[in-house]
Amino acid sequence: MIQLRTFQPEDAEKIISWVDSPLVFYQWCAGFLGTYPITAENLRQYYEKEGTDADYHVLTAFHEQGIFAHLTMRFLKEEPGTARIGFLILDTNLRGQGYGKKLMQEILKLAFSYDHIKQVTLGVFENNPRVKACYTACGFQEEKEKEPKTYPCMGEDWPFYDMKLSRTDWEKGCFS
Known part of the structure; x- marks a missing residue:
């Protein structure tokens, strides 16, 4: 059974252990958390500074074997009615086993409970096509009306796609 809880500072060591390369680091955070390699202290300090907003939730996912994923959820002031998921990362050993989809189902239950x-x-x-495929399988669609962004990562400009899932589509139940 997957559950979500508020990030605890002691989670940082485990979370950064999943960031095993510069590629994974930049796919995870686009450099917003600094530069690779990140330390547990860097992560804790970032959340101490950013996590004071009541509309910013720093979460850790766990099951019977312990924590296995991490993410943030923000309620956007500039887009009322929108929850933005970010910094989502899954334990390296669990990737490709369906945990991402199960986790996303729990995240969506939480987000739409508001x-x-x-x-x-x-x-x-x-x-990051495997992750995009997971999001698509959970019902997310590319936001065609938004101009594609790029972020400078590892000496290149990486194309970045915004995706969304409406409450109406989620409530249809075909993604759970």
Whole structure:
């Protein structure tokens, strides 16, 4: 059984252990958390500074074997009714086993438990097709009306796609 809870500072060591290369680091955070390699202290300090906003939730996912994923969820002031998922990372040893989809189902239950949330958005780099496929399988669609972004990562400009899932589509139940 997957559960979500508030990030605890002691989670940082485990979370950064999943960031095993510069590629994984930049796909995870686009450099917003600094430069590779990240330390547990860097992660804790970032959340101490950023995590004071009541609309910013730093979460850790766990099951019977312990923590296995991490993410943030923000309620966007600039887009009322929108929850934005970010910094989503899964334990390296669990990738490709269906945990991402199960985790996303729990995240969506949490996000849509807030009555004011009408859509959930997230982003994914073009060079991360497995993760994009997982998001698509969970019902997310590319936001065609938004101009594609790029982020400078590892000496290149990486294309980045915004994706969204509306409450209406989620409530149809075909993604659970």
